[in-house]
Amino acid sequence: MLAKVLVLNGPNLNLLGVREPDIYGSLTLDQINDRLKELADQLGVELEFFQSNHEGELVDKIHEAVTGFQGIIINPGAFTHYSLAIRDAISAVGIPCVEIHLSNIHAREEFRKQSVIAPVCIGQISGFGELSYMLGLRALADKIYEPT
Amino acid sequence: MLAKVLVLNGPNLNLLGVREPDIYGSLTLDQINDRLKELADQLGVELEFFQSNHEGELVDKIHEAVTGFQGIIINPGAFTHYSLAIRDAISAVGIPCVEIHLSNIHAREEFRKQSVIAPVCIGQISGFGELSYMLGLRALADKIYEPT
Amino acid sequence: MLAKVLVLNGPNLNLLGVREPDIYGSLTLDQINDRLKELADQLGVELEFFQSNHEGELVDKIHEAVTGFQGIIINPGAFTHYSLAIRDAISAVGIPCVEIHLSNIHAREEFRKQSVIAPVCIGQISGFGELSYMLGLRALADKIYEPT
């Protein structure tokens, strides 16, 4: 059976490709998801997508992932910097998680440099546009299928 | 065609006029909205009102405003001090926004002095009770109708 | 007529007893609620339970408590450390509130030591597992029924 990975996107990421393309690129979230799906097929991974501007919905979704998911890719958007609720959710379900960012958060405003979520993830990938998602998927697939 | 302005109120502002009148005045939010509507008529502006205690709903509403709204008046309530999600939403939709506060936030607890949202607004008006909304509307109307 | 107390649980507490039992104990939230109900019967208090991972729903619920509730027990979970919206809600409704925590938040990560909500509560109880809820209920009952 294929491993299942949940792809979570936080607040304002539904606007991708539509607003501020110079910062976030010209691809819509759907287009990114399509590309991710292609890669997932190659890697033998099944994906489910979820975007929400509501912190609580993201927490709920992470809880639901306990049944049937082997990994989570999350772009928490602005929640990166203050949502301890999402941090605790990831920590509680114990599913391997990769935090990704389109822009290089380490090169932006001071308050964007710190992630309260990254400490409970496997790792963080930041700055490569839509490619960040692909890299995160590769990292997760590698983690899921790696022989111990 | 009339310019349209979205009037957003954040958490606990539904309680206006009912609880703690000594701090926030004795007008209900509906009464304030009625007064705003009167002023809007004079200024030739159409208003839509929305209040929510849910950060995500405010973000959703700001996104929807992309179609058809020329301005936003927001009293983010407690979200003023931590909702980077609302900040990013305003920044993403690019609609002129005015942040207003009933009380003078600069004269209260230390943590209420900083707004994470004001930096992406045109300006901030703080301390004039319900009049803050009226002043905000005037500022916005001026911005919308000003000859360049 | 019996006094009514609202028992609020914040994000991730729906996972109690299921995940990380070594940290949070092996009782589910339902089991804790059952025990609380037993104690409430002894103390002559009626309870209503509500859990949510959504900050906004907790704020809404606190507002609703204005009608008919004499006290609130809240375990705000991760919201303890940043939800000024919940703080303002408690402050606005003016219902006596007790903040409780399963684990000893003063013995964990630095950011867990500070509560933005405790300053508007009667007090805080932290570190006694499910017993924290029972102690909170006793404190509240005592407050409600105490002769002035």
Place this chain on the structure above:
Amino acid sequence: MLAKVLVLNGPNLNLLGVREPDIYGSLTLDQINDRLKELADQLGVELEFFQSNHEGELVDKIHEAVTGFQGIIINPGAFTHYSLAIRDAISAVGIPCVEIHLSNIHAREEFRKQSVIAPVCIGQISGFGELSYMLGLRALADKIYEPT
């Protein structure tokens, strides 16, 4: 008898309209004052104008306002961020005061975000160019003429 309002401008505001028009607009201080006067006539308020680059002169002027003035509009310029002397003067005379700024100080350098004067004012208006003065005058007139 008409209420009298003192309009105070701090350091460098005498250069308005002459230097850095892209930041502060192309109106001179005199032109802004003329517009303010028009609005004052409508609102039934008499204005007196005073600009100084000297902190002490501003303090002196605030003292003098004790006799005959019902309100103060102040744009403290750079003094906003360190003149405790002006803060104490406003606090001592007890005349309602509104702090205004042409630019949105919350969107500029970190040190411009904090006002040592705002805590002793009724409120602060920031970011609307010359309109900030008009809004401040409206707020003050409303305060002066409001029925208690």
Place this chain on the structure above:
Amino acid sequence: MLAKVLVLNGPNLNLLGVREPDIYGSLTLDQINDRLKELADQLGVELEFFQSNHEGELVDKIHEAVTGFQGIIINPGAFTHYSLAIRDAISAVGIPCVEIHLSNIHAREEFRKQSVIAPVCIGQISGFGELSYMLGLRALADKIYEPT
């Protein structure tokens, strides 16, 4: 044999009921102790009381508790915020300890919010007047008698 619990009170608590009753209540420390004794009888616990304004005497007493005591209730008073010596004593003797406070320390001056002692206790109870002691005793009894 009955479990023995040491009830420790730090500096200025000997003045309870005599000075500042509006803050600390009108019960004297002896009266609180009497009530505690009643509860202890119900819970099957033997109590010993000790109050001192001397940090060193409190440390000495904690050391002596090694022989024969199964629990400690401590209201460290002002020592809460700086006595690392008491912290180390509790940590060294390894007896389960509950920190209690009459007032809600999280709602007072900034320096009273941090406890250097709580991190080595089971938990902290703060804000319920003399009831804080009772709740602390219940928590301790529960801990001592709980089946593993």
Place this chain on the structure above:
Amino acid sequence: MLAKVLVLNGPNLNLLGVREPDIYGSLTLDQINDRLKELADQLGVELEFFQSNHEGELVDKIHEAVTGFQGIIINPGAFTHYSLAIRDAISAVGIPCVEIHLSNIHAREEFRKQSVIAPVCIGQISGFGELSYMLGLRALADKIYEPT
């Protein structure tokens, strides 16, 4: 009947005049007390002296002062900077207190500039050698005998 004033000296002040005369002057504590007594006679005040290197003894002494003393002069020595226990004691007994220092603590190491005790005193006198005590006594006598 004469007003009675307690003169308290904290840690290391028993060494006055013996060690480091260049910093603390060449008078012993007894010699200073003699001079104080002379001044007290002139002012119609009775003095009692107490020095201790033990924080707890100073707290005990302050408690005892409740009976029969109208004022306290305290040189808390190093306790100035951390003894919240002494702060709380002064605050609890409610006797007018003057904090004095031989050296100018505002001109020494950074950590000596802050006093945790001064906020609960009438005032602080710092930097005048043994004269600081005399000035403190004058201030206290004035306070005690001043017509309301």
Place this chain on the structure above:
Amino acid sequence: MLAKVLVLNGPNLNLLGVREPDIYGSLTLDQINDRLKELADQLGVELEFFQSNHEGELVDKIHEAVTGFQGIIINPGAFTHYSLAIRDAISAVGIPCVEIHLSNIHAREEFRKQSVIAPVCIGQISGFGELSYMLGLRALADKIYEPT
């Protein structure tokens, strides 16, 4: 020949006795000066008084004091907390200086606890109303006339 002492008062102290008598007392600055003069006569000291709301005038006056003055009493008002210019002036002229405050600055807002001027004075006296001036004069006279 009599020693001469300059009595300097900073911003807003010209309002003494007129505004906020509950905080600063009901004596005017002239009345305080009269009382100071009486004491000066007793102590064999000649006084000169100067008040200004202008930092620069206070600096100028300190410079002029080089000729003919043996001491300075200064109540820098709000300048206490930021006027490094006054600090450097005192330090440059090398005349013994005593900093005094009517209110107990250590018991007020956090920013009023630090003096940038006190480190270059002999000492600081804070909290005794008009008596602070008298005590400062005594301290200075003692310093001037003390046998070395």
Place this chain on the structure above:
Amino acid sequence: MLAKVLVLNGPNLNLLGVREPDIYGSLTLDQINDRLKELADQLGVELEFFQSNHEGELVDKIHEAVTGFQGIIINPGAFTHYSLAIRDAISAVGIPCVEIHLSNIHAREEFRKQSVIAPVCIGQISGFGELSYMLGLRALADKIYEPT
């Protein structure tokens, strides 16, 4: 012609696979490089490897890369947190650079969370063991070969 990428490793990375395998994995740096070379062949990229414990040698190497290299992958090791010299070197040569880390630096000591180098890189990849290098290479290749 193939694009050339420089793979830089900072201090202590020569010990990879030999020491602390539980933290850094059991592969030696040579083995990682071999795997990188395989991937590089697939991606049509030529690699050059350089490791040094000397900050200066890394700076020199970055300078040399100006001629002939289209990208840099750097694991700066401990230099991540303080080598402004390496930061300036990357910034000066203007070659696209990816910062990678074997361990998740955001989940370690506080001082390891901040990178002084990441702000001048395209992005940062952290936490995936040797896979971090592969992901970094993919990101760089994508950047180099992407159609504009």
Place this chain on the structure above:
Amino acid sequence: MLAKVLVLNGPNLNLLGVREPDIYGSLTLDQINDRLKELADQLGVELEFFQSNHEGELVDKIHEAVTGFQGIIINPGAFTHYSLAIRDAISAVGIPCVEIHLSNIHAREEFRKQSVIAPVCIGQISGFGELSYMLGLRALADKIYEPT
């Protein structure tokens, strides 16, 4: 026509050569100015000198320099560390400015290391006694006469 340069000196610099010669040297300000004039002659620059202990006068003077001056040399004295009014004045007039200091401010008290004015100057020269002025003049002349 010769370029004109304004030489501004802030508070206490009128005391140069008279007080504290060990720190600031034995030359008076006039003597320094004479030497500057000699150098100015060589460099083909005309100088105007102005010293004031009043922040406002310095701001006024900077404004006046708009007409006819090509450069400013300023030793802001103590204003270096807090006069945002002077900073804004320099920034507003847009005349090239060099900040100079007699002593090495980087080797003195912590608060003297930061200049709020230097960020709007061409550069800062600190530590070379009267030579600092000469170097500043050379830098300015070079800037004024440099071929673009």
Place this chain on the structure above:
Amino acid sequence: MLAKVLVLNGPNLNLLGVREPDIYGSLTLDQINDRLKELADQLGVELEFFQSNHEGELVDKIHEAVTGFQGIIINPGAFTHYSLAIRDAISAVGIPCVEIHLSNIHAREEFRKQSVIAPVCIGQISGFGELSYMLGLRALADKIYEPT
């Protein structure tokens, strides 16, 4: 005559060897003292031992050491981090003092890294278990007997 050295141990060190042997070793304080005595005999030094959990008693003891002691070895335990009273005592008596610690305080909690006492000692030895005392004694003996 033999040099005399006072060996001071602060709070909780009387529990050595009895509690937490994995942290502090299995030797009791008496056993350590015996070993120290052996070494003292070799070095020609006479020792006196004193342990107290009371800050005041340690201060008293340091004062007494003025007569007859040439050196002090102190393990201040938890007092290391806040007892300015002990710091001042050591500084006042002027006897050479060595601060020692059993555990490596630089490798423990953040608050244990700073010593308020070390700045007035000759030096600090930390981390070598009971050997720390021996090394401290050697350092002191060397200091006492070294030819100038």
Place this chain on the structure above:
Amino acid sequence: MLAKVLVLNGPNLNLLGVREPDIYGSLTLDQINDRLKELADQLGVELEFFQSNHEGELVDKIHEAVTGFQGIIINPGAFTHYSLAIRDAISAVGIPCVEIHLSNIHAREEFRKQSVIAPVCIGQISGFGELSYMLGLRALADKIYEPT
């Protein structure tokens, strides 16, 4: 015999004139050195040049300068902000040193405003491009040849 001055340049300064000419100017380091040499001839000073990207080589070079050099001009580049080793080297050799910077470090990123090296230099010159070196040489020559 001519005085000898060592001209030291730190990391990345070998790239001068080649990279980022808009920031650092279009002159190469060799061209700057040639101009310096011309000025040195006029001033009667002999120069030796040394550039390195290695902190250790700069330290070595400073040590060697003990023999035969009367002054050092150093542009420490990025080492300015963290190389305590270079600071200690300059301090140890005791040769007069001038720190210079091409750009105005006080107008750049926050971390570039502080120099750990400047406190042990005579002074600092910052912001004048290649002219900074010339001014530094003049300052040094003046220092070396000044009559005492």
Place this chain on the structure above:
Amino acid sequence: MLAKVLVLNGPNLNLLGVREPDIYGSLTLDQINDRLKELADQLGVELEFFQSNHEGELVDKIHEAVTGFQGIIINPGAFTHYSLAIRDAISAVGIPCVEIHLSNIHAREEFRKQSVIAPVCIGQISGFGELSYMLGLRALADKIYEPT
């Protein structure tokens, strides 16, 4: 076979005995090493000495010590406060290490009080001149030869 200990000295320690003898003593590093060798002979330990001003060379040397060394004594000089590379090297090789300092770093500038290296050492010895090395050697020998 004898245990081998590596004695490492960081930047500027090659100048020992030659420069600043009042701070660092009059012994050269060679003379200290000779004395260390004598002690090593007594303790049955073989020594190897290495000094470098290059951080990278110290890291290299620590790596080489993996083969054949049972202990390291390191005086990191200025690297104490920032060389995370040396910290990681010591941590990686896992050889017991003692950090020593000639001067009492806890009594010097604020930035010298913190060691980034000490947390990965057995302990730290600071303040005893050349004796610090001897004490460090004793501590290490004791550690190496102690029966487990």
